[in-house]
Each structure stands twice: as C-alpha cells, then as structure tokens.
Amino acid sequence: MQDVTAKQDLAARWFESLRNQICDMFEAIEDDGNKTQLGHKQAGRFVRKSWQREGGGGGQMSVMHGRIFEKVGVNISVVHGQFAPEFRKQIPGTNEAGDFWAAGISLVAHMQNPHVPAAHMNTRMITTGKNWFGGGGDLTPMYDMPDAAKQFHDGLKSACDRHDESYYPAYKKWCDEYFYLPHRDEPRGAGGIFYDQLDSGDWDADFAFTKDVGTSFAETYQTLIRQNMERAWSDEDRDNQLIKRGRYVEFNLLHDRGTLFGLKTGGNIEAILMSMPPEARWP
C-alpha cells in the first residue's frame, strides 16, 4: 500500500509539473505573438482556479484567453472516493467497496488563427484494485493540413517507439476510432494516439511512457503553433473555423465518454466543459 501511495504521489507531482511546463511554454508563445494578426492585443496569461470535489480531492483549472490562444484550458486533478455501484462493472480491478484514486492532466486549445490546429491532450493514472495509465493527444486542424498532421503524428510515434514499437499503430487506430462522428460519417480531426488501461506489469515503464506522451505532445504542438501562427486569415477562414468548431461541440456532447461520464457523475461542470470552444456556429 505504501508502494502505491508513493507511485500516486510521483504521478500527481508529474501532472502538476507538466502543467507548469506547458503553461510557461504557451505564455511564451503569447509573448512572441507581436507579428500575428492580433499582435496589437496584449499577450494572454493563464488564470488559475481551484475546485474541491464532493467525496474527495479536487483540482485546478488554468485558463488563458490570449491573442494566439483564443481559449486554452489545462486542468489537473487528484480525486478519490468510491465508484457508484452502476459503474463498478465497467471499471477493471474495482473491489467490493468500489474505491478509486485518479490523477491526471487534461488540455484543450482553441486557437485564434484558423490556420493553427486545435489540440487536445490528456493523461491520467488510476488506482482501483490495480493501477493503470491512460491518455493520448490529438489534433484538429480547421482545414486539411497533411504536413502538420504528419509532423504531429511523427512526434507521437517517436514517443511511442522509444517505449514499445507496438504502441503507435495500436494507439493511432484507437484514436481514429474514438474521435469519430458517426452521425456525420467524418473524423473529428487528424487523429493522434489514444490509450487506456495500460498496465504492462512494469509500472515504471508505463509511467515513463505516459510522461513521454505529455512532453512529446507539448513540444510537437508548440512547434506547429509557432510555424503557423503568423499566417494571415480572412473572415471566410474564421467562418470555416467556427463551423468546424460546431463539429467539435457535437463530438464532445454526443460522444465523448469523459464528458458524459463527468456530467452524469456530478463532476465539476466548469472543468468538464472547459473543453468547449469559445465560439461556434451552425449556420
């Protein structure tokens, strides 16, 4: 048990440290945004807000509204308690009491520039009767951007390959299947990787992989933002972006398991819906 507590502690501290690295990285991008179309506006800064969870634990949201990031949220949380009986069957390793502990980081970035893709990343550690990791990262360009998509996938593939060459093909497929809008018969974006219930038997290796997913995502996404943020855009590009964001809303409210699970189980509404775009259109 002491061993588990030490692992939980390491994981929770990592998610916080990754949050700090990412927030610094994104604020630096805001500072470097003078030559962008909204360069006359002030550089954005993250605003933090903590919340407590009824039943145990809590989290902290960091939200920034800037000149590069129209709205970006980076949530961290450490929660514990008991799963309701109706959920226990769906969760591996759940004991009779339904005890669980979970910590994670979740990031969603909606960008001002329609030529800069939106992105999402989430990694987490969960303990029931067993421990596992899950997470992933994916990209949502507003237009078909094959080069950006390739760059993003290459970054995540390198991270995967450093740990296990079977990971990338499996997790890429999982992501493609997950981020899909059946009612429109279209993918949400350009994909990425998605994994869950990762427990290879070597906790240290699984943790190292999860850390690598987080840092590789951040590095690759930062590069993509910096490469595209000075491109000019038109009112037409903006319209197209707002319509594409409507699809993002449809996915999150109709299909995203995390969102639906959170809303059904009385999670923190503000933290759960932080993923929603700042503005969207259905013309």
Place this chain on the structure above:
Amino acid sequence: MQDVTAKQDLAARWFESLRNQICDMFEAIEDDGNKTQLGHKQAGRFVRKSWQREGGGGGQMSVMHGRIFEKVGVNISVVHGQFAPEFRKQIPGTNEAGDFWAAGISLVAHMQNPHVPAAHMNTRMITTGKNWFGGGGDLTPMYDMPDAAKQFHDGLKSACDRHDESYYPAYKKWCDEYFYLPHRDEPRGAGGIFYDQLDSGDWDADFAFTKDVGTSFAETYQTLIRQNMERAWSDEDRDNQLIKRGRYVEFNLLHDRGTLFGLKTGGNIEAILMSMPPEARWP
C-alpha cells in the same frame, strides 16, 4: 384502413398549411423590421430544401436568415417505414412488423435581438397499430422576462382550455420536466407545454387540439416578437445571448430525445440539427 389514410392525409395537409401560415407571418415581420437595430439590412426570406428519407417519405426544410430572425427553421415531414426491433418496445401500438407512419411540423427560431426570446414548436401525428398526436411549444428568453413568459403561457393555456381544462396543468408540468438541464440544475427556458401519445379516443378532438396548439403558438409568439423587436441591444446583451445559446446546444445534444433519436436512426442530419443556434459561446 381507408379511414386511417384519410386522417393521415388531413394531418399532413394541416402541417403543410401551418408551415405556410407561419412562414408568411415571419416574412411579414422581416418586412416590418425597418426600425430595428439591424433595420439597414434586407428583410429575410425563407429558402426551401426538400429531402428524401431512405426507407420511405421525406420532408421539406424552410430556413430563413434575416434581420429579425437570425436563424429560423420550419421543417415539415411525412415519413413511413418500419421501426428497428430495438425501438419497438418503446413505441405504443407497434405491431410485429414495426410499421409506422409519422407526419409533423417542427420550428426553432433564434432571434437577432437578445430581448426577443427564442422559441420552439413541434406537433406531429403518428400511426402504428394506433394513432396519436404529440407536440408542444416552449419559450427561451435570454433574460428573465416574466411578462413575456406569462403572455406566452396564457396563449397556450387558452388553447388548452378550449379543449380540456386538465391539459394545461399537466402539459406545462411535462414541459418543465423535459426542458431541464440536470448537469447545470437549470431550466432551458421559461417553459410552455409538452404532450405526447395523446389518444383520447376522439381523433377529431385530438386533431383540433393539435391544430389549436400550432396556431396559438404562432399568434402568441408573433405578438411577443413584435412587442420586443425594436428594443435596442448592446454588445453585452449579445454576449449574454450567445452564452445562453450554449446552454441550448447542451440541451439539444445531451438531452433532447428527438435529436438523439434522429441522429441514432440515421435521420436527415441537416433537418435534425436545424434546431442548433447560428452562433453560441462558451467563454
């Protein structure tokens, strides 16, 4: 059977006639919009688009983007076919083959002026082994507007009372329970009436009631629009309107049975999502 066909014919023709009345009424409001904040823009006109349903029947959308109505859709449809086996249990009077016939009208209006409430109305006739009617109308002001809400409810109450004094209290309650966002613990709007599976044993009476709901809704809503459309609004009012519309999106995609049923059963996406607001925000 000939009797049923005659009833279906009467109902389908009524929904089309109501659609025509409402479209004329709303275009006349557009024409009278010179003194409104967007009075310098051209008066809007409905654009019609037909669609066919795989499996039988089809419908016609009428959508207008105007200076009073930011986006208003009025759909009519007449469809028939077989319910999939998994739905049969939920539907009264479904025979072994799962045959159904359904016709209806559905209206959603999102207004330019944040001081004019949004509104929704839908009435339908359904035949399985039996015939019934369902529908209702409800109002979504962007602010608390007790007088407008009272006026709207009074209009629908009069329509109800002309047919059965037990209707209004029961259908008002049904509406309050239905148009509710549990995750936010707030109602979608100011309510109205909602009824379903109405089969009193007197088809003519039920049809007369359904017609009255449609025309009373249209008259009362028209009055409300005309009373408020010349009020001035600020950027702040617009922001508030877009946030309130975000809640509307949340309701439609998370809870609205019609939307979810339509999307799951491969209905016409464009017609189903016509109810979505033209623009919404999650700041």
